[in-house]
Amino acid sequence: MSFTGAVKAFGAVRAVDGVDLRIGRGETVALLGRNGAGKSTAISLLLGLYAPDAGTVELFGGEPERAVRAGLVGAMLQEARAVPRVTVRELVRFVAGRYPDPLPLQRVLELAGITELAARRVDRLSGGQQQRVRFAVALAGNPSLLVLDEPTAALDVEARRAFWESMRAYARAGRTVLFSTHYLEEADAYADRILVLDRGRIVADGTGEQLRQAAGGSLVAFDLAGRGREGLQLLPGVRAVEVRGDRARLRTDDSDATVVALAGMGAIRNLEVAPASLDDAFLALTADGTERPDSTERPEGTGRPDGTDGSGGARGTDETDEMETV
Numbered sequence: 001m002s003f004t005g006a007v008k009a010f011g012a013v014r015a016v017d018g019v020d021l022r023i024g025r026g027e028t029v030a031l032l033g034r035n036g037a038g039k040s041t042a043i044s045l046l047l048g049l050y051a052p053d054a055g056t057v058e059l060f061g062g063e064p065e066r067a068v069r070a071g072l073v074g075a076m077l078q079e080a081r082a083v084p085r086v087t088v089r090e091l092v093r094f095v096a097g098r099y100p101d102p103l104p105l106q107r108v109l110e111l112a113g114i115t116e117l118a119a120r121r122v123d124r125l126s127g128g129q130q131q132r133v134r135f136a137v138a139l140a141g142n143p144s145l146l147v148l149d150e151p152t153a154a155l156d157v158e159a160r161r162a163f164w165e166s167m168r169a170y171a172r173a174g175r176t177v178l179f180s181t182h183y184l185e186e187a188d189a190y191a192d193r194i195l196v197l198d199r200g201r202i203v204a205d206g207t208g209e210q211l212r213q214a215a216g217g218s219l220v221a222f223d224l225a226g227r228g229r230e231g232l233q234l235l236p237g238v239r240a241v242e243v244r245g246d247r248a249r250l251r252t253d254d255s256d257a258t259v260v261a262l263a264g265m266g267a268i269r270n271l272e273v274a275p276a277s278l279d280d281a282f283l284a285l286t287a288d289g290t291e292r293p294d295s296t297e298r299p300e301g302t303g304r305p306d307g308t309d310g311s312g313g314a315r316g317t318d319e320t321d322e323m324e325t326v
């Protein structure tokens with residue numbers, strides 16, 4: 001799948017604002033971004049629901065619509081209204097029947113965790129149950145690419161865990177999965193690659209670890225014990241300083257150097273060093289302040305992920321042409 005300079009605007013709002021992107025076969029990719037960042041619009045472009053105003057979007061080497069019609073894509077969108085009167089089984093069977101090589105019905109119901117709901121009417125299910133039915137509908141055709149827009153938004157903790165297990169089982173068989181989410185920990189745990197979208201642009205592209213690095217590798221916290229914050233910003237490695245009450249938190253690229261400098265100042269009361277969380281990374285990447293990289297370039301330290309098997313080393317952008325693209 002590829003986006004090349006893709007733009008989609010609604011009046012003055014550029015919901016997708018010049019996105020360049022390639023996703024290879026077999027990748028599991030998370031799309032992260034604040035409300036209104038452009039995730040759903042990007043997904044709609046990918047599925048051919050919108051045509052780009054500028055640039056191109058390709059799926060399986062051609063127009064998205066063609067790939068969708070050929071049954072290569074299964075999608076779970078945010079606001080599908082339940083079809084009245086049909087049962088879960090009837091709906092899933094109907095959808096599966098429209099694909100050339102569907103999964104067996106029982107398998108779909110099992111993967112979506114709705115075996116016991118099969119005889120129930122779709123329009124009488126709870127929000128979370130309907131969401132699982134939408135997942136079943138997306139899976140039914142055994143698509144090569146699964147696109148999921150906030151798939152776990154209405155799910156309880158148990159259903160969420162079951163959902164991710166099924167998604168993983170599906171992805172393990174070599175399928176490509178693209179999902180959007182607001183849950184950073186889900187992106188970190190289940191995607192090999194995280195794309196952060198902000199105001200219609202991709203501001204980061206890498207593994208969770210790479211994003212954490214890009215945001216500033218570590219957090220160093222200590223008690224100010226009455227001293228001021230002056231000079232902390234200038235300590236080696238420090239990128240950002242936050243003071244709450246008597247406690248200072250420094251985001252640093254080089255925690256060793258920062259700690260040595262703090263020790264030299266005698267500022268080591270209740271000293272703590274912790275890796276930056278993905279939340280920190282996300283906030284740094286999408287904040288309105290100066291910390292946000294204000295171009296479409298990847299922030300330093302991010303790049304294409306090296307996959308999760310640890311065998312391949314980092315994939316440079318210059319190799320992307322060799323990637324087998326969805």
Ligand SMILES: Nc1ncnc2c1ncn2[C@@H]1O[C@H](COP(=O)(O)OP(=O)(O)OP(=O)(O)O)[C@@H](O)[C@H]1O
Binds near residue numbers: 013035037042
């Ligand atoms: N059909 C539309 N008409 C007008 N504006 C739209 C339309 N769809 C999206 N937008 C605008 O485009 C921007 C991106 O919206 P989009 O739904 O893609 O964001 P999102 O990242 O999916 O947000 P959320 O996390 O809230 O679902 C927003 O400013 C939104 O208001």
